[in-house]
Amino acid sequence: MELRFPIKEEEEPPGDAVSSSLASIEGEASLFGGGNIIQKIWPGITAGQWNDWKWQMANRLRTIDDLVMFLNLKPYQVAKYKSLIRVFHFAITPYYLSLIDWFNPEDPIRRQCMPDLREMEFQIVGDFDPLEEDLDTQVPGLVHRYPDRVLAVVTNTCCMYCRHCTRKRIWSSGESVRSKQELASMVNYVRATPEVREVIISGGDPLTMNLDTLDWFMGELQRISHVEAIRIGTRVPVVMPMRITDDLVKMLARHRPLWLNTQFNHPREVTPESQQACDRLLTAGIPVSNQSVLLRGVNDSIETMRELCHALQRIMVRPYYLFQCDPVRGVEHFRTNVWKGIEIIEMLRGYTGGLCIPSFVVDTPGGGGKIPLQPFYLLSATDKDILLRNYEGMIVKYFNPQDVDFGLLKKSAMNGKYGGTAQLLKGNGKALVPEETPRYRRRMKSSLLQIKEEKA
């Protein structure tokens, strides 16, 4: 992906009303053998600076010298880390840094943001673009995979670069944002494609963009009659909550119906600051949902996920998805077995309310899209009854009404609206057979031979 234009400075004044998180930092346990880590790095920093998102952006940790200091690197390790961050750069906001427990080398917050040499080792596993987003890209930055929605990758800049990111491949071109012409081409594509009813604006992080540009882009999309909703994907409420200023919220609220998805992965990320950021959005009528990624050593335990989902419910953020970590190059050390996700759902369903339970999904390689996975609750069936099991292991016979009308499905298949299994249910053929199998190729070969022989 080519992103040529450097990110621009915002015009509006710094956020001024976010609570003084510095005060709480001052009370934290001492780090590096005494003294507060924030005060050590930025002596004399004021609460006003700390709560100013521009100060946070400008003071992100980004260089090898920062790493040498934080990871206490020996000279022989420096070269390795240098090559690592040449491939997969890094940036950590002072705010997110302040959440790390430096007494724990395996701290889940630290694991998400600090470069790890395993990223280089695992470059040989997985793909740069396992979801094949590039192949579904219609105009630069616009991915059209599902029937009624598109994904607009408007920038490759983030406040913080999550080490487990699915789009690590777009980091290589440095920090930049799509040009106005490129954004206009995306709008033109959406305008010319009436089946698109929802646009998902993502990146990178769209809330790092210039406000006027984002405002203009969303306005253009909303002027298209078939665009019914906009969704924003951002990690700002988690990694730099002071960015959720009054100006930003006011602008976003003008573009409702607008939905915002964020990514809390661990209960310790739910802080008073992130709560306040979410609350501002919610108060402005913008629903906030959460898409966690299941990460080894971060949240791959029932207790952590339960605690996270409960904390999210307390701040009125709906746990929406729990993603199986994608097989991206440089990320394998974060990936868990798929059964771990199913086990987590098994231990949530029934034990806590449905509003606290995300859908566990695998985003399938090759552009197959999201597939939900869950424990088996349907055990068996006859033509009249089905056997179900509940979360306690109770097995129940459930009478299944017989007057099921599949007419709607058949009608949809008839008018060509749905393909795949709907076509099969309509009665066209007996099976859906993937073409890329040796068996399929053998069959094709032999049937072609037969046709040739018949013709001869």
Ligand code: SF4
């Ligand atoms: S904020 Fe999102 S796009 Fe940016 S690095 Fe994290 S996961 Fe990737």
